[in-house]
Amino acid sequence: MKKLIAAGAAGIALAVHLGISQAQSLKGEYKLGVLEPLTGNLAVQGKLHLEGYEIMRDLINSRFGGVMGRKLVLVVGDAPDPTAAGSEATRLATREGVKIITGTFSSILCGAASEAAARQSVIYWETSCVDPRFTRRGLKNVFRTEIDGVGFGWYNIEFIAKYLAPRLGKKPSELRIAFLSEDSSYGQGTTEAARARAKEFGMQEVALEYYTFTTNDLTPVILKLKDAKPDILHHIARDQDAILFWRQAREQNLEVKAVVHAGATGYGNPGFGKALGNEANGPFALSEPGPGFLIDKLQPEGQKIEHAFREALKAKTGSDVPAGGHQLAAGGLWLLKLALDAAKTDELDKFRAAVLKMDLPVGSLMNGWGAKFEDSGQNSNERVQHYMLQWQNGELVSVWPEQLTSKRAKWIPLGPWNQRK
């Protein structure tokens, strides 16, 4: 027993020593600007993203040689709204002297923040917002590691046509689909992409409704949906609107065969399950991988960083199940480290050349992502592997693609509200 304890202690000492010596070998600091909404009504997600960045920063410094051999330091700005996002981006560039800014969770923030960064000739490395316009403005300083809204729409309809339709005993062209969305660029971008893709499959669009996400009543739209009788409801929600809709849909007994969402917000937000418990059972949310994810199906380098991140997350939060915000931020920061290490500089032209040269297959990065950036600065949607998750008894679990998860989808079709157990 004593030998076992001694061996354990030696192991811990060695691990600590390796960590410390790794950190001590870093020469100087590298300051990276981070912009997230840390106050206001987007703060929940903003804080999750910041936590993801911080865990990955510590991991990079302690186990992966920092960035360009230097210790990575984050300089954080609060961006609760577009005006603050622009002014904080300017402050980070001019007062803090950062050459790269990363952020910003929301599609309402990333446009303003990256415009301000462009004016200061600072690189903008977006890890989360999905507004399709973000990389379509001809700006050479913007890059996005995450899929865009078009990709969200594409994946969702792919899932509906190839996974749900056969299980509902219908051809895709026989499906009646209703589109409901909050009206920001994230909701509109995703919904319009999904509508276009649904048309290619010949799906029957029976309703299209946009609303403001701060609304406090969705009953009228639920009554319209009852009249339209869709099989599938494609609902892009952003915040508490998902909870409100779900509760009111139950009150009005709206019955559809499946509800499909995209993103770490709305149905993809852990708050949805916390608020509703088992009442949340059933809806799907396209997001980063959740419980059930088979990490050993990734490339070896993907497995290594995924395991390392989950261990670090558990040490910090007590849970090794990351939230979507953690995964987007940490996955994006890891990719930035690889780009900086390859470029060996943050000078825009050389950095951009190094980013565009990256060619990593699906499964080589965190979240099972790969990387192949387009000239616009967008990581190609095909490389940003995404996963369909489903709320099952208080947990948002990965259910698709089936070869990458041990869990399976339930309640297809959804069935009566009181039988989703």
Place this chain on the structure above:
Amino acid sequence: MRVVNFAHGEFLMLGMYAAFWAFTLLHADPYVTLVVAAPLFFLVGWGSYALIMRPIVHTSHNVQVFTTVGLSIVLQNLALVLWTGDARFVRTSYYTSVISVGGAVLNFAQAVAFLLAVAATAALFAFMRWSYTGKLMRATAQDRAAAALMGINTDRIFALTWAVGITLVGAAGVLLAPVYAVYPTAGLQFVLIAYIAVVLGGLGDMVGALIAALIVAAVEVIGSYTIGTAWKEVLYLVLFIAILVVRPAGLFGQRGSEAIGA
């Protein structure tokens, strides 16, 4: 008092949190919490008047607007620091209960909130119209100097009026907690529409505000259903502007009533 309180939504949010914590920690039903929360919010109102409003109640409207907006931001961020931005939910045993009236389906807690709101409005109306203190309040609102000359302690009346307002909005928060998610900015979604109802009804006219609130709700719901959800804010704001063009004092207000406290 002629003070527009831009922090009203945040006091509503505090009422929602009061219901949430009482439910979570003490398993107290929101309707039980209401009995305790109402006097508690009266004290909160009296305290906030003494600390924040008393020094600025006689200053210009600009100072009052900036002060109450500042108070709103402070309360929001205080809630964010204390309770995080996570949405909380008061899931009572009747959380999924509905009431069917004709073909309409109403959430039970929402129906109770509506009935109690109507009852509170009627009680406040009666208090203002027939009670001695209500008369003192109206007299002070009509002419502060004359009221003081008649021996009314106007500072005390201001404090009481403010505290009654905070009591009612705190109670509203408790009643809304079983219906909506509770989070630091939860009050914001109600402030604009409440302000529209008050102005549309005629400033200072309680019955007018109640009727205007019903009109706004009807326009919102019928418009959403028939024209489109995206249009609902547009519809009631267009109605709001149109009515103010024709009747600048609101539907039931008399021109200049806001200045004489009628």
